[in-house]
Amino acid sequence: MTDASLSRFMGGPAPGVEPSPRAALNVPGRNRVLDALPAHERDDLLSLMVRRPFNAREVVLEAGQPIHHAYFPLHGAASLLVYMQDGEVAEVNTIGNEGMLGLPLLHAVDRSHTTAIFHTPAEAFVMTAADLQSALIRGGALAQTLQRYANGFINQTCQLAACNRLHHVEQRYCRWLLMTHDRVGRDSLALTQEFLAVMLGVRRATVNIVARDLQRSGAIRYRRGAIAVLDRRALEERSCECYAIIRNYYEDALGAAPPDDTPARQGRAAAHGSHAYEVRNPAC
Numbered sequence: 620m621t622d623a624s625l626s627r628f629m630g631g632p633a634p635g636v637e638p639s640p641r642a643a644l645n646v647p648g649r650n651r652v653l654d655a656l657p658a659h660e661r662d663d664l665l666s667l668m669v670r671r672p673f674n675a676r677e678v679v680l681e682a683g684q685p686i687h688h689a690y691f692p693l694h695g696a697a698s699l700l701v702y703m704q705d706g707e708v709a710e711v712n713t714i715g716n717e718g719m720l721g722l723p724l725l726h727a728v729d730r731s732h733t734t735a736i737f738h739t740p741a742e743a744f745v746m747t748a749a750d751l752q753s754a755l756i757r758g759g760a761l762a763q764t765l766q767r768y769a770n771g772f773i774n775q776t777c778q779l780a781a782c783n784r785l786h787h788v789e790q791r792y793c794r795w796l797l798m799t800h801d802r803v804g805r806d807s808l809a810l811t812q813e814f815l816a817v818m819l820g821v822r823r824a825t826v827n828i829v830a831r832d833l834q835r836s837g838a839i840r841y842r843r844g845a846i847a848v849l850d851r852r853a854l855e856e857r858s859c860e861c862y863a864i865i866r867n868y869y870e871d872a873l874g875a876a877p878p879d880d881t882p883a884r885q886g887r888a889a890a891h892g893s894h895a896y897e898v899r900n901p902a903c
Contacts, residue, residue: 645716647803650691650693650719652717655764655767656759656761657760660759667754668691668744668745670744671742671743672740672742673742675737675738676736679720679737682731684730685729689721689748690720690743691719692715692720692742692743693716693743694802695743696738696739697735697736699712699713710818710819712772712775715802715803717873722769724751724752725769738799739799739802739810768869770872771868775869778864779865783820789829789857790858793855796808796848797854797855797858807845810844810845812827838850
């Protein structure tokens, strides 16, 4: 099969995809997996959790090590990293408050094959691996909800692999910023260009050129250790289609925002210091 016939076989360029509304998927102070559960089941799980903050660059899972806890982010973004024998590292996926860190536990796997770090300051509900596995064994909606999330996660992994292979650096830079912006829930992101270069797998000088161009266009403002998103629409226009496709994967997997998410409740959740859930356990 020739390259041209392969292109025709694959259907040619993907049609344009509009992203779902930002607030529909990532509501600061809430977790989409927990919100998809019936209230009584969610309350039972919350009684087994503690709520705690995390620092940027804090490691929560280590490759090859046992998974002791599952993490349900409320805001902030985490990177899944693969380290090579020569010390080189690649980001293979990201997770925010649409999902859960510790997904191998769903499949009765008790060790992580990746290292997970929060690449921004974050907050999450934390429960022990034993409590999560007991909840899965008891049945209910949790297992099915996590399976749907896992399907979206696998689709995201595939999309990112294609994106990193086929799309140029500016598109990937914008996609990465948009995904982080969604999950952090604020316009100022505590990120360095050096860290972004590692996550995108390119030289820092290349990232600096892209950032300067975006700053000149008014899309972002950056200084040492921080990037401010000034114009989301401009970033969406300069991103590849992968941003919208990935968001829509999760919308399909986890459905619309829960009906009890009133604007007042969302407003309280958006203040990161407030509690959007009732938790009987004290925070760590």
